[in-house]
Amino acid sequence: MQATGRTASVDDAAQRRSSALGATAQDDAEPPRRRIGRARSYKPSQEQIVLLITLALLAAFSVALPGFASIANLLNLLRSISVLGILGLGMGLIVISRGIDLSEVAIMAAGWSVALIEMQRGMPIPLAVLLALGIAAAIGMANGLIIAFIEAPPLFVTLASGFVIYGVAFWLAPAWVIYAPNDAHGLLLLGRGHLLGVPLPIFVFAGAAIAMHLFLTFTSIGRFIYAQGDNPEAARLAGISVRPLTVLAYTIVAALAWLAGLVWIGATGSMQMQVTQGTMVFDVILVVVLGGVSLAGGRGSVLSVVVGCALIGTLLNAFTIMDVNTEIQNIIRGVVLLAAILLDNWLHPRDEETARQGD
Amino acid sequence: MSATTWDATRFSKRLRASYSPRLLLSELLLKQWFEPVIPFTIMLGLFGYFAVSIHDYATFPNIQSLMRLYAEFGFVALGMAFSLISGGIDLSVGALFAVCNFATLFFLLVLGWPIAGVIAATVAVGAVLGGINGVLIGYLKARPFLTTLVTLIILRASVNLLNERYATVFATNTSDSTVWDFLGEGFVLGIPVNAAALFVTLLIGHVFLSRSRYGWHLTAIGASRKAARHAGIPVERMLFATYVLSGVLCAIGGIFYAARQSSTDSTTGVGWEFQALTAVVLGGVSLAGGKGTVWRAMIGGIIVFLLTNGLVRLGIAGYFTSAVIGIILLAAVCADVKWSKNRGKAVQKIYVNPARLPLSPAPSLRRESGTPFAQNDRLLAAEAIGLDQVEGPEDVLIDRQDRVYGSTRDGNIIRFSGPDLTRREVFAHIGGRPLGMQWDREENLIVAVAGMGVYGIRPDGQVFKVTDETNRTWYKLNDDSRLRMADDLDIGPDGRIWFSDCTTRYEMTTNSLDIIEGRPNGRLVVYDPATRKTTTVINHFHFPNGICVAHDGMSVLIGSTSLCQVFRYWIEGPNKGRLDLLIEHLPGFVDNINRASDGTYWLALVGIRTPAFDLAMRKPDFRLRMVKQVPIDEWLAPGLNHGCVLKFDETGRILESFWDPTGVNHSTLTSMREHRGYLYLGGLENNRIGRIRLPDADPDWTGYDAYWGNKRRDRH
Known part of the structure; x- marks a missing residue:
């Protein structure tokens, strides 16, 4: 009698387990995007709000500002935000993983300053480009290692x-502005070139955005x-190697900074080394x-990054x-960020019961 | 070998036994004051370095000027400290400082207000701007880091705009007020006025933070916002007030800076927020x-200030300073995270520090050995009192009405009475772990209670405290003023209570670690009822356990459990104050010592030595590995499954032994008392009190009479 009872409960448990597995499989099969969309439908989507504001501003400026609504200016606009956008893709990734x-x-400035100095001193350009990538990746990895393994708050780290990066880079490449060799057309192509009349930076941004989206x-x-960003502890308990993931995320950010x-x-x-002293990183945030x-x-x-960027x-x-005036720009941007x-x-209010200190 | 060299050897041996670097470190880490010691040392070292490398650095005028330069940054760092302690952060302090500096100059030079008005208005500006942060963070629950970062950008941009507009006005106007000059250049008792103001602010801040209700609320919110909210602390209001306070402190800094510099430019306070954070x-x-105090914030602030100031004076480039500050911040953040997470673990890891403790050779116990230790079966026939009605009677005691008392694990004194000793009652509940007991002259039951001290019970069962602390040893890091584990006691003819406090490093539940450590952590303490004073008589004693005042009242016998030896400490007579080794070779671990009717003494052995355990006592590293790597129930232990009682005379000669070699009825014997021709047995883990008949003993002898009645053997 007892034995039968036990068997039955084991069967029950097995059934529960299999049904749980089934549910997971079903969830996986479902396109993740739809899940996000469904969760959003309760409240006004921030992306939509921002998109509407952008469109309204575009319309307003087109009417009010002469020369704003020209194709050339719009392309120029897109080109000028592509650097910000690429940096934003990296920052977005890291913020999604609950870091910063x-x-x-x-x-970005340090890796390339050192690489440009080396180019000026005669290093082959491909090698210098790889050097910049190596420096960036090494810094990103160091950031990630400290954050993942020492568990220090990412903001402070x-x-x-x-x-430290600014100090050391300035010591290695002591100049505020370091010029690229003029004959390095391959190096300058991505920033300067055009494809079908559209500046290449826009393609680079679009490519990076699509790649990031797929990733x-x-x-x-x-x-x-x-998962890590939603609940790091739950992710860890679910068997995700959170620490290597953190290191990877910070390395990807650094690679995007290089791009x-x-x-x-x-x-x-x-x-320009000056950018490390300015408020550019806050623009990215x-x-x-x-x-x-x-x-x-x-x-x-x-999509959030793209909309914010627009x-x-x-x-x-x-x-x-x-x-x-730059200062007034800063004030306006500060108020908008606030x-x-x-x-x-x-x-997304913080849950007072589970909120962590210091973020 | 001369006496001096012998003493020297003994001294160095004792030194090594008492102190090891690890031991010192483990006790240091437990100290509250140990953490600030590290930055404080860095601060002094930094000052020393610059004093050597910069000419005229360590002179009074230079120190005065350093103080004047530092004070304003000190205010800003203090604001940052308060916001950090509240669990947030205020990155806008540098910009707030710059705004307040501008505001002071504006009110003074452009609006021409009187000084008092200028100060009041500037403080109000600081409070309002801090209040904006406070509303955003406290009431709107925005994240402090990013919020204050944004206010930093906005305030910085605003002050830059204003500076551009008014720089020439400030440069051409001056104030001729003497008060204003005093604020900028005056001294109070030789200290620059701004540094003096900072010091007063620090005093107030310290009292506020550590002694006032609001300071405690602030700390509670920082430690756990959730718990603070559940405790009914107004979290929103307190956070709001914190950022207002931070703003006010920045305003005070700004006022002094304005008085000193009388100018403003785009670099005023730039980067101070990060320097203050680092600090x-x-x-x-x-x-x-x-977690934090105002003093610790100041120590950090002075380090950062000395470093930046010194590097500039040494002609080091700005980017280098930036890298140094960054590395320090990184290291400090990592150290902070790791330290707060692992401090307890680190202490736990190195707290146990076994010492080498070679024990003297153990005599043979073999039945055919012919020694008085030879094992026998004399305790097997013991009758049981209160079988399964007592929980580990460590000590037993019998009163003049033949009632039997046992001190049990549950904090009780259990009494058995009636013709067959079958009537059980709880005589008194003390709590703690009552151990050794003795009657005083008034028939109060004096009890040594582990974890509490020495307590007494009046004949009507009422409990009173005798003592729970002794004098603190000034050179010991562990505060040893509390009695941690009073173990056994006895009372001299003059009423002084002599008792053992067997460990000052462990507790009742971990006292086996003290034996494994094998260090002289225990002490002999005496309480004098005449003066109501408690004094440590012998400090550094290897696990003192049994205490018995000798029959003549001239000395105290002390059993050392971890040394397996018995000592005699003279309390009267020509040898007063001398400690003699009385019994050198014993086969087991000594527990209580009590008087016998024929002028000799009873001695209980709680465990029997084994060759393996003796070897382990000579191998401290082995014991350390054992404690760290093996679960506690697998630790090497002495033979605890024997019961043994010895009898010895005044010269320390062992006369006879009583054994329970099975360990079934009476193992881990810790106490025995003779009473009217019977020997009563108590054991730390036993479920009974045992009793055997002593055919040759005085059938009228009782313990009370041996101390206070007609069976005394001292001079009376």
């Missing part, structure tokens, strides 16, 4: 590493990054948060046309 | 919140 990288701009949506590692630097050099012909990649982690997508690009372009953070906070 | 984290204010 304040050293992203410094990585990347803040501090930003200082985040259709690879298991990409889904793991969402952004490549486009930057093509567009300007030089790398602005782009990401504005588009709806929540700082709480696990939310948002590549809004910021529009604003920046309009500021340039209107010739607004509004975005508060909006994010309203849409 | 307070370096000082040991935890990023996780809820």
